[in-house]
Structure formats: structure tokens, C-alpha cells
Amino acid sequence: MMDKQIHLWAFLQGIGFFPSGWMHERANPAGVFSMDYYARVAKLAEQGMFDAIVFGDQLQSRGAGGRTPERMAMPTLDPVSLLTAMAAVTKHVGLVATVSTTYNTPEMLAERFGTMERISGGRAGWNIVTTAHPDTAPNFGEDDLPPKDERYRHAKEVVAKACELWAAMDREGPLLPQGRPVLVQAGQSPDGRDFAARTAEAIFCPAANIEAGVDFRSDLRTRIAAVGRDPDGVRIMPGLSCVLGGTEEEARANHLAILDLADDALAIEYLSESLGCDLTAFDPAGAIPVDTILDRTILPKADIARAITPAQEKGTPLGDFAANFMRHPRGHNVFLGTPEQMADMMIAWRDAGACDGFTLQPSYMPGGLEDFVEQVVPLLQQRGRLRTEYPGSTLRETLGLPAREAVAA
Amino acid sequence: MTRPFILSASIAEVAFAVPESAAPILYAAEAAGLDLLVMGRSGARPFDAQVLLAWAAPLTSRLGLVATVPASNAHPFHVARALSAIDFLSAGRTGWSVVSEGAPQGMGEDMVGAARALWDGWGSDTLILDKASGRYLDASKVSASNYEGAFFKVAGPVNAMRPLLGHPLLVVDGDDPLAVADADIALFADGQPVPPASKRLLKVAPDADPAEPMARFEAGEIDGLHFTLTDALSQLPVIGARFGAPVSARPSESGDLRARLGLPIPSTASNQPGGAVIPENA
Numbered sequence: 001m002m003d004k005q006i007h008l009w010a011f012l013q014g015i016g017f018f019p020s021g022w023m024h025e026r027a028n029p030a031g032v033f034s035m036d037y038y039a040r041v042a043k044l045a046e047q048g049m050f051d052a053i054v055f056g057d058q059l060q061s062r063g064a065g066g067r068t069p070e071r072m073a074m075p076t077l078d079p080v081s082l083l084t085a086m087a088a089v090t091k092h093v094g095l096v097a098t099v100s101t102t103y104n105t106p107e108m109l110a111e112r113f114g115t116m117e118r119i120s121g122g123r124a125g126w127n128i129v130t131t132a133h134p135d136t137a138p139n140f141g142e143d144d145l146p147p148k149d150e151r152y153r154h155a156k157e158v159v160a161k162a163c164e165l166w167a168a169m170d171r172e173g174p175l176l177p178q179g180r181p182v183l184v185q186a187g188q189s190p191d192g193r194d195f196a197a198r199t200a201e202a203i204f205c206p207a208a209n210i211e212a213g214v215d216f217r218s219d220l221r222t223r224i225a226a227v228g229r230d231p232d233g234v235r236i237m238p239g240l241s242c243v244l245g246g247t248e249e250e251a252r253a254n255h256l257a258i259l260d261l262a263d264d265a266l267a268i269e270y271l272s273e274s275l276g277c278d279l280t281a282f283d284p285a286g287a288i289p290v291d292t293i294l295d296r297t298i299l300p301k302a303d304i305a306r307a308i309t310p311a312q313e314k315g316t317p318l319g320d321f322a323a324n325f326m327r328h329p330r331g332h333n334v335f336l337g338t339p340e341q342m343a344d345m346m347i348a349w350r351d352a353g354a355c356d357g358f359t360l361q362p363s364y365m366p367g368g369l370e371d372f373v374e375q376v377v378p379l380l381q382q383r384g385r386l387r388t389e390y391p392g393s394t395l396r397e398t399l400g401l402p403a404r405e406a407v408a409a
Numbered sequence: 410m411t412r413p414f415i416l417s418a419s420i421a422e423v424a425f426a427v428p429e430s431a432a433p434i435l436y437a438a439e440a441a442g443l444d445l446l447v448m449g450r451s452g453a454r455p456f457d458a459q460v461l462l463a464w465a466a467p468l469t470s471r472l473g474l475v476a477t478v479p480a481s482n483a484h485p486f487h488v489a490r491a492l493s494a495i496d497f498l499s500a501g502r503t504g505w506s507v508v509s510e511g512a513p514q515g516m517g518e519d520m521v522g523a524a525r526a527l528w529d530g531w532g533s534d535t536l537i538l539d540k541a542s543g544r545y546l547d548a549s550k551v552s553a554s555n556y557e558g559a560f561f562k563v564a565g566p567v568n569a570m571r572p573l574l575g576h577p578l579l580v581v582d583g584d585d586p587l588a589v590a591d592a593d594i595a596l597f598a599d600g601q602p603v604p605p606a607s608k609r610l611l612k613v614a615p616d617a618d619p620a621e622p623m624a625r626f627e628a629g630e631i632d633g634l635h636f637t638l639t640d641a642l643s644q645l646p647v648i649g650a651r652f653g654a655p656v657s658a659r660p661s662e663s664g665d666l667r668a669r670l671g672l673p674i675p676s677t678a679s680n681q682p683g684g685a686v687i688p689e690n691a
Binding site for chain 1: 423424426427428431456457459460461462465466468476482483484487490491493494495497498499500506531538540543544545546548551561562563564565566567568569570630658685686687688689
């Protein structure tokens, strides 16, 4: 048995982690509409011994209603469909699809995931989300999202009901190989952490540095133990983006080259989309218009205030804040360095208890994934920290999780 | 263009939903020359046929993949997205058949109207994908649908591209007919009223004598045949042997499913000229 094995997930959303990533010479933006592309990246993830491929989701169109600029308005493919198609061309890699509890009934969820679970031979995972974007509600005939605490309360009921339905399906048709999909969660708020502690078997989170990782994992393990579950039965998988180079200088140059693909306006557009408020009319050299943002944002004001207040207090100009935001999207770790340095960093995080593994978010696709699989994976394997073959056929076996337990009440 | 003779079959057993059963059946369906495989039917759940379609997409290359969608246990926003994804993953080979399965009167029609409105929220030529100019798409070609029916109210736009087919083929069944004037394919049994559609497929037994249905096809009375499979692995080779000849004699097999079967998007059903165009060299 390997000591402190590093688990790997691949977050392969769209065109890569950086908003300018699709313009990279090794990016294939037309590919995200073709099966050939997905077959290639799914096989690459399996070659790299990833536990799972993950796709996020949203139930509204970015750029809808003129709120965000067109360069953010990228269409996506439904994650359950995409991952199930990938199941047909792979044997081992797990498939984690994000699906909302707010805008699906337990019956819809149970049937979709039950089918995905059977046809993939037990490789399905469900990233449970409650949907936070207010533009979603009108797509389901409602004016507004339910309040956050209500969405989480409802999520608990939906998960419990879906689990009942899977148990019934298991008795009636071909067996669900894992009994039910592996339950995954990605919330960071206190509500989200509490829900994760009770429900999740794996957790995706941002951690910009090793201290943040240790803090998050310790907090979650405490919460998990407090509800009577075993913390070792939950994998914590912070996001990790990277730009590699033969030397550290080369990696930094490669990073700048990706950022340079974006003009200054793209950074402001990306920030606008992330803050839920159009900032394109403001002077980039001026101060961050905090009051306007908090007044106009369609996202939760407290979250937005937390994101912008420190920079405002430092007097950072809007353009600089936007550029910095694009360099460190959504609080995730962006690693720049050589493949050796990256392997060292990953091992150090794992040994410090900052994570059980990482959710790799390639900066552009498919080149960023290719680089990691070709250059970093062999190093982790040489050091005995990454498997060289899959232990079984189901995602649960791959994650090294115990047989499924009941969801804590 | 000569009129294509269309071969279609449906399969509904739950056992189909495991890879060991499904893969050989898909290969046998392609080998038999089937144009359409309809997965699932009323009362044959639980499995989600849309999920099976996604799995079937990379394992097949010419078979049209049709999902039955229950009006009462689905939402048009989700259905529009899933079918759009499957249409891209199958390079333009999707279809759907809405079944009422206990849903209130009109709900199936409402499902069709809402999903079509969402697909039409994206123009055929929305994507630009130009690395040099940094223009990914033309947002002026994306619009809210603001669909409002008796059961579904869906603002849109949907966060999925317009399908390659524009709209997946709409298949209606005389056993559970949908009041839609411009369906693409109708399935009907002898003695049953034929739902309005561009193409009419007669339901016959897998071991039927080919002479009579072929004569009806030649007379222009029907456009092909539909079989309900109960033992797919033994029935598909029989169907291929008896009815596959006119399919394999077709002059051209290239193009997406609409092109191949001679089914343009009904003009009443779309405000767009065709399916999504993915720019080349991107």
C-alpha cells in the first residue's frame, strides 16, 4: 500500500481555466463540440491515473440579458451527457457530474444518475449543488431563487429521497454497481461545509496556498467527526491550476504568454461576470467602485463584499484588481514552475494534511492536460505517490472509500 | 434525390441499460442498417433514455439515436441541453419522442414547444471562435425565448448551443400521439390514424414478409418500417437480412441525419435556417 497516495481529479470544463485559454496555440476551441476531442481527453485522464473527470454546471446562460459581455457567454455541454459519453470510451476513470438539487426532482435525479451508474459500470459521482445564480430561476418558471438556507434544507431532503429511490432501483432492475453514485460537494460557506460534512464522500474546494488547504481540511474533518462520520472516508480535493516550463523562468514566461492573450478589457469582463455586475464602463485606472458593485450585483452581496473590500482598502485600481483576479481565478492555487517543482509541491501539500489530492484545472485545453500527464504524472509515480494501475472498476474503489454508508441525518 | 427507405426500431428493456447488453445491441443495430433506434417507451422505465443516448453516441457512427422523454418527469430546460450535447457528441444523429406517461393533456406538446424555443434562442451562425480577434461568439445571435405555455414557463437562453440538426428529429407514435402539426417521423400501426409528420413508418413484426410493406413504400403510402424489439440480438439480424437491402442500396450515406433522411427542419418549427455551424480551422 502506498504511503499517502495522491488522488487526482481532472476538471475539464470548457476551454480551460483561464478566460484567455481558448486563444492559446495549443487550445482547440472547436473541439469542445466534438466527441473526438472528449474521447482524447478522457483517455488522457485515464492514462494519467486520475480518479475522476469532473464537470461543473450552471443552469443559466452566461451573457444572458446583456449582463455580461459576449466573451464570457460560452455555451456548455450538459455534464451528465458528456461524462456518460466519456464512459463509453474509457474503462476506469470516474465521472463526476454537477447537478442541482433546486431545479431537479429526486425522481429525475435518481433516474439520470441510476442510468449513468449502470451504463458506466459503477463510475458515477454526483457533485451536489444548490444553484446560486439568480438568472436560473426564470428558466424554471420562477421569479427568484429560494433563499440559501432554504436551498440547503431542500437539498438534504432531495439527497435523502434520491438515495431511497436508488435503493428501490437496485432491488428492481440490474444492480447499481456502487449502490448509488459517489456523493461529492463543493460549497465553501458555513451552510455548504455543514452539508458537506453530513453528506459528501469527496469535497472540491479552492485553496490558494498550503495554509488555506490545511485550515479547510482540518475544519471539514472536525465537522465530519462531529456528525459521527469517519473523516478518513472523505477525500478533500482542492483545485490546482498550473503552467509548466523547463525552468522556473520558462514557466513564468509561459504564464505571461497566456495572460497576454487577453487584452485589458477581457480582465474587466471576467471580473464583471464573476462579481455579477457590469464594470466595463468604469475607468480601469480609477478606484474599485465598491458601492456601485454592491448596489448592482445580482450575486450575494456579502460574498462580493468579501472579495473586493481588501483590495479597495489597499487602494488597488480597478484594472489592476481585475488583472490580478484573472491571474488567480476564484481563489484557486495557480502553480508556476518545473514538473519536478510541481511534484514536490503536491507531495508537500499532501504530507502537510492540506489535501487528499488535487483537482487539476488545466489552464488551456487540451495542451495543459497533456503537459501534466506527460511530465508530472511519471514523477509522482516514480516517487511512489501515484498509482500505476487502477485498483478496481468502480469510482468508490478508485477513491479507496469504504462501502457506502448512510447519509448522516 | 431518391426517396430513402427508412428502417427504425425501438427497445425498452431495462436490461439494455448495462454495457454488456447495450454495446452488442448497438453494433447489431448498425450492422442491420437501422436508421433510427428509439430507446425507452411508455411504461418501460426506469431508465433515462437520454443518458443511454449519450453512451451510444461514440459507439455508433450512422445510427440515429432517439430518446423517449416522459413529459411528466423531465423539464424542457434540461431536455434541450441534454439533446443538444448528444447531437454534438453524435455529430448530428439525435432525435426525441415525447411520451405522455400519465402526464396531463397538453404537457407533451408544451415540452416540445419549450425545447424548440430554447434551441431557436441560438442562431445557426453564433460561433466565431477566432483566436486572432479574440471573438468567441456573436452575442447578438443569442436571445431569450421567454416561452410561456400551459405547463412550462422558460425564459432562456439555454446555456447550450443550437444542435447541429437545428432541432433533433421529433418522432411521434400513434400509440401515444402528440398534437404537433410538424413532427419529422410518425410511427403507426395498420388501422391506426397516422399522426401528421414528414415521414410515416409502419409498425410491423420483425419477421414480417417484406413483399407487402415494400410495395406500399413503392406506392408512396409509407416511408419505411418500425419494429418493436423484444429480443434485440436475435431480431436485428433478421431485420437486416429481410429489409436491409434498400438501405444499403442508397446512393449516399454522408451528411447528418436530416440530410440523410431528407428531413429539413419544418419551417413552422424554427426561426433559423438550419443547424449550428462550427467554424472550421478553429
